[in-house]
Amino acid sequence: MITNKLNKASLKQTVQREEILKYILAGKIHPTADMIYKNIVKIIPHISRTTVYNNLKALEKANIIKAITITGEDETRYDAVVEPHHHFVCEKCGKIYDIDICCNNFLKKNIEGHSINSVYAYFKGICKECTKDV
Amino acid sequence: MITNKLNKASLKQTVQREEILKYILAGKIHPTADMIYKNIVKIIPHISRTTVYNNLKALEKANIIKAITITGEDETRYDAVVEPHHHFVCEKCGKIYDIDICCNNFLKKNIEGHSINSVYAYFKGICKECTKDV
Numbered sequence: 001m002i003t004n005k006l007n008k009a010s011l012k013q014t015v016q017r018e019e020i021l022k023y024i025l026a027g028k029i030h031p032t033a034d035m036i037y038k039n040i041v042k043i044i045p046h047i048s049r050t051t052v053y054n055n056l057k058a059l060e061k062a063n064i065i066k067a068i069t070i071t072g073e074d075e076t077r078y079d080a081v082v083e084p085h086h087h088f089v090c091e092k093c094g095k096i097y098d099i100d101i102c103c104n105n106f107l108k109k110n111i112e113g114h115s116i117n118s119v120y121a122y123f124k125g126i127c128k129e130c131t132k133d134v
Numbered sequence: 135m136i137t138n139k140l141n142k143a144s145l146k147q148t149v150q151r152e153e154i155l156k157y158i159l160a161g162k163i164h165p166t167a168d169m170i171y172k173n174i175v176k177i178i179p180h181i182s183r184t185t186v187y188n189n190l191k192a193l194e195k196a197n198i199i200k201a202i203t204i205t206g207e208d209e210t211r212y213d214a215v216v217e218p219h220h221h222f223v224c225e226k227c228g229k230i231y232d233i234d235i236c237c238n239n240f241l242k243k244n245i246e247g248h249s250i251n252s253v254y255a256y257f258k259g260i261c262k263e264c265t266k267d268v
Contacts, residue, residue, distance in 0.1 A: 069205040071254055076205070086239070088248045099245055103237070105220070105255075111233055113262030114222045120205055121239075121255040128247030 001025075009062035019043055020055050024065055025080040030087070030096040032075040068096070070122065084119050090127035097127065135159075143196035153177055154189050158199055159214040164221070164230040166209040202230070204256065218253050224261035231261065 002021050006013045019040050024031060031039075037052045056078060059065045068077045070089050077096060079087075084106040086099040105111075106119055136155050140147045157173050158165060165173075171186045190212060193199045202211045204223050211230060213221075218240040220233040243250055 067205050069203045069207075071201050071203040071210070073203075088245065088250075090248070091251065097246070097248065099248075101239060101245060103239060105235060105237060108257075111222065111235060111257065112231070113265070114224070114231065114233075114257070115259045115265055116222075116257045117225065117259040119255075119257050121253075123242075123245060123248070123250045123253050125249045125251040131247070131249055 005064050009064055011058060011062050011064070014055075016040070016044060016047055016051055017055050017059070020052065021059065021064065021080070024078050028080075028098065030068060030077040030079050032077055034075065036078065068120070068122070070096070070124075072124075087122035088127065089122055089124045090130055091124055092126055092130040095127060095129075096122075099123070139198050143198055145192060145196050145198070148189075150174070150178060150181055150185055151189050151193070154186065155193065155198065155214070158212050162214075162232065164202060164211040164213050166211055168209065170212065202254070202256070204230070204258075221256035222261065223256055223258045224264055225258055226260055226264040229261060229263075230256075233257070 002018055002025070003013060005021065006017065011017065020036055023036055023039050033053055033056055036056070037047075037049050040047055040052060056065070060067050063082055066079045066082045068079055068087065070077065081098060086101055086103065088097040088099050090097075103121070109116055136152055136159070137147060139155065140151065145151065153174050154170055157170055167187055167190055170190070171183050174181055174186060190199070194201050197216055200213045200216045202213055202221065204211065215232060220235055220237065222231040222233050224231075237255065240253055
């Protein structure tokens with residue numbers, strides 16, 4: 001699947017790029033660049049933070065991953081699911097969940113005269129796991 | 135209106151706070167903290183950036199203004215409309231528009247077991263003004 005994604009986007013398949021993408025795809029944890037670096041450096045010890053950041057930028061530009069910025073958080077998160085979908089951010093544990101709800105606005109190509117290229121939508125609150133602890 | 139908003143939130147009415155809120159309310163331009171500081175310092179020359187930032191935090195905490203973070207932008211924007219609504223961000227001129235569309239998801243209090251406190255939604259693309267120039 002990773003080879004397909006890179007080939008489709010005409011991106012050169014490097015070990016670094018494969019490992020980064022594998023990590024983002026595997027856990028569905030929407031990691032930060034720092035989390036990705038700390039994981040990849042265990043597999044490729046000589047990799048630099050700059051290489052990780054540059055690969056993230058290339059993967060984002062090729063629409064293989066999507067950057068998510070959450071209000072109140074300093075660091076950008078990365079998502080391997082690039083199709084429009086909602087997120088839920090827990091204000092207690094910080095976990096980001098994918099949310100599968102229907103939204104007609106996701107399909108709109110023009111709103112009030114503006115041409116739409118992409119859509120970002122997320123909810124904040126207390127997740128189902130943290131709710132149990134209250 | 136400004137006095138009402140501050141009183142309702144039991145926030146002390148200071149000249150700084152009034153001017154900051156007046157500026158955010160007036161233009162609907164969703165300014166950054168830096169834009170707010172540069173405008174307020176013309177009216178209150180001795181004001182510091184820290185005072186502006188602290189007042190923005192207090193106004194946000196009191197739910198009089200809302201912080202908006204846009205993926206790909208480094209700086210937080212501020213909005214005086216705290217009721218749930220969509221935004222449109224122009225990738226060409228950088229302007230942020232308020233969008234008046236219906237969204238049933240805005241009303242949800244619980245999704246997939248998660249308790250919802252707030253919702254953030256925005257579109258990116260080319261605005262109606264920049265589309266004219268293409």
